[in-house]
Amino acid sequence: MFLECWKWLSRAVFPRRCVFCKELVGSDLEFCGACAREFDAIKNERVIRFDYGEPYFDACVAMFCYASPVSDAIRDFKFRNKWAYAATLAYFISSVIIENYADSKIDCLMFVPERDKRVKHSEMLAACVSKSLNIPFVCGLVKLKLNQKQHKLNLQNRLENIKGAYALKDPGFAKGRTVLLIDDIVTTGSTLNECSRVLKLGGASKVLCATIAATADPNKKS
Numbered sequence: 001m002f003l004e005c006w007k008w009l010s011r012a013v014f015p016r017r018c019v020f021c022k023e024l025v026g027s028d029l030e031f032c033g034a035c036a037r038e039f040d041a042i043k044n045e046r047v048i049r050f051d052y053g054e055p056y057f058d059a060c061v062a063m064f065c066y067a068s069p070v071s072d073a074i075r076d077f078k079f080r081n082k083w084a085y086a087a088t089l090a091y092f093i094s095s096v097i098i099e100n101y102a103d104s105k106i107d108c109l110m111f112v113p114e115r116d117k118r119v120k121h122s123e124m125l126a127a128c129v130s131k132s133l134n135i136p137f138v139c140g141l142v143k144l145k146l147n148q149k150q151h152k153l154n155l156q157n158r159l160e161n162i163k164g165a166y167a168l169k170d171p172g173f174a175k176g177r178t179v180l181l182i183d184d185i186v187t188t189g190s191t192l193n194e195c196s197r198v199l200k201l202g203g204a205s206k207v208l209c210a211t212i213a214a215t216a217d218p219n220k221k222s
Helices: 002-013 070-079 083-101 121-133 155-161 190-201
Strands: 059-067 108-111 139-142 165-166 179-180 208-216
Touching: 002 083, 059 083, 070 083, 070 208, 083 121, 083 179, 083 208, 121 179, 139 190, 139 208, 165 190, 190 208
Parallel strands: 059 208, 108 179, 179 208
Antiparallel strands: 139 165
8 A cells, every 4th residue: 555655656746758758648658649659650660681691590570660759769768878768668679579479489588788888778678578578587698898889880890890799608508498689779680690699509499589679771870
């Protein structure tokens, strides 16, 4: 009873705002109806493949194209310390997973690791997805080097920049497992493919990837 009263009071004092347009929303909502009506227009319809070398992930899906209002919320989450947005953004990842991978028996969920950030955005998203879908959450990958930011590079430099950047914490953990790999955005797919390569070399039977958004042009910097 006390907890429910506290939740009511906190929402009255600190009312929720839409993570996309910042308008006030109902107490149980994270986005407003006006923004929700825009989602169909930016729903990702592109099949995400890795066309720049040997593909290692078995499938990759994204809920949206990287466009406003979703792109604005992702930037706020990653670069403006809006960490509370994680649950809402993870909701969309969970939705696209249910839509596309419902028939797959997923053994565990991992994320693309970050080494040089105090706040691990992909880990936050993955933790929320794990809780939502009741999939075991594993910090199975580590980042080995501080390479350049992928979003600042062209296609060829992205491919070179990411080589050898990741490894498995436990070399035998992935063996025979279907792994769900989470990240925020997919552009060329080079980061997800490199992580998938490491997982496949570790014996993973299948790697399925899911993100919030995909850039419309795989050669465009985002």
